[in-house]
Amino acid sequence: MEKLEKFIESLNLQNQISLIDVPEIDLYMDQVIQLFENKFKDSIRNDDEKILTKTMINNYAKSKLFFPIKNKKYSKEHLLLISLIYQLKGALSIHDIKETFKGINRMMADDESFKLDRFYSSYLELCNSNVANFKEDIKERVQEANSEVIDLETNESEYLEKVLLIASLVNVSNLYRRAAEQLVDEIIEIEAGKKEKN
Known part of the structure; x- marks a missing residue:
């Protein structure tokens, strides 16, 4: 069980950009990239993996995943998105993702009462709950995979247990x-219905 606890800890499950991490001042793209690299460097699998690049951010902007930036600077709301x-x-x-965020981007442009930081805070609360649930769930899945491997009666049980666990987690x-x-x-569908009414 101690090995499993270390495994779960190594996943850095609570690694999220918090509201405290996001400065109140607007940032240039290089500063945005640096913020994300500093926050998520322990979450990548290997050194070749990129967390966030200029190309990625430009592609998000071109795809209209977030509302337009001003003066080549990204606001707190941009960072949250x-x-x-x-x-x-x-x-x-x-x-x-674009379809999911269309309504949020519209609210950011049209509804001054919409506070993205409150929405994001709700997201972080759900993430914390998800992490707690995941920790319990993974323990059950490990036990289930272990039980299945015991039934196979093989000398490759450790390897097969990992394969079963991988397949189960992916499922x-x-x-x-x-x-x-x-x-x-x-x-x-909801957005299409709104357009038809207009």
């Missing part, structure tokens, strides 16, 4: 991704 994009891009396509990931994609489709 880029942080959300960073988290979502592991599971959703750029198109799906769960795919189930959640499919649910998220279905919700994106529902957002697209």
Whole structure:
């Protein structure tokens, strides 16, 4: 069990851009990249993996994943949206992220009462809850994989347990991704309905 605790700890699950991490002043692109690299450097698998690059940010802007920047500077709200994009891009396509954020970008432009930092704070609360749930869930999945391997009666049990656990985790990931994609489709339908009424 101690080995599992170390494994979970090595995942850096609570590594998120917090509201405290985001300065109140607008940042240039290089400063944005530096902020993300400093925050997520312990979360990458290897040194070749890029956290955030100028090309990525430019592509997000061209794809209209966030509202336009002013004077080549990124506001606190831009950083919060880029942080959300960073988290979502592991599971959703750029198109799906764009569709998901259309309403938020519209509210940022039209609704002065909409506070993105409050929304982002709610997201962080859900993330904390998800991490706690994940820690319990992964322990159960490890036990399940271990039970299945014992039934196989083989001398390759440690290897096969890892393969079963990988397959199980990917399966769960795919189930959640499919649910998220279905919700994106529902957002697209709602937005299409709004356009028809106008």
